[in-house]
Amino acid sequence: MSEELKQKLAELVKKKIGQNSYERFSDIISEEINKALLNKKIVESLERKGKLDDASEVKKLIKKIKKRIYYSSRVYYSAEGEHVSILERGKNLTAILEFLKKLMIEKNINTIVDIGSGTFPIYFDAFLGEASPKLRYYAIEKNKKIYESLLIYSKKSKMLLTPILADADTDSLEEIYKNINNYDKSLTLLLRILHTLYRTKRLNLVEFVEKIGSKYLLISEPKFSLVKKNDISKKEKAFLLRLSNKLKANGTISDFEILDTEEEIFVLMTK
């Protein structure tokens, strides 16, 4: 691999994304540059072109780096300290809470595992009130600030809320479910998180879902993008449908049901 080419690319990336981001995300940047330089075709083409600024390979590389930086640095709190996912749902939040409560009763659920929970458990607890003091709710969250606010809340929650500070991926799931161990009566939530996890961690989704130790899974994706407010519903629905069909075909799940709401698309899977 040409060191000179590597340095030139690094300089270009720095110029395009700025010194601060360059330093903050140096891991992602060097990983992507190294990966690009492992591709013989790219190296040959760049060496032939000489001038790199306008090379399509470089543009692609910078686009990819920017995308990874965007997904790894998404801020989930608004200026008022409210979790963005909660704000985005607006008036639809109550409908989701009601749906979840009904589902719990219908399927006789006594344990919820919420992966990438955000502050959702707080709203669910307040909504349930005295309805389900025996519900065990495990909130898996990698953001320390959110985890700490869940921990403070758990001292006064009606349900038995256990926040877990963890970075969920296929390996950590095994450890998490080992301690929960209540397959038949448990529901795992992956609300507005799975597609991001898939992109940032390059998850093998079949393996990931296989490791989930719950009979029921409720997955959702938003219909509008966080920043630009673009309509992403078609893309997200296709993602959920493709995944569900694949999991059903290979026997990981026995059935699934898609629920399309105003703000969010849900899929309920049964293993």
Ligand SMILES: C[S@@+](CC[C@H](N)C(=O)[O-])C[C@H]1O[C@@H](n2cnc3c(N)ncnc32)[C@H](O)[C@@H]1O
């Ligand atoms: C878009 S929010 C959704 C929050 C919540 N599920 C909801 O629907 O209201 C995603 C949350 O997942 C957390 N998160 C992202 N990646 C994670 C990971 N690998 N493990 C655990 N939590 C993660 C983020 O910190 C954030 O709070």
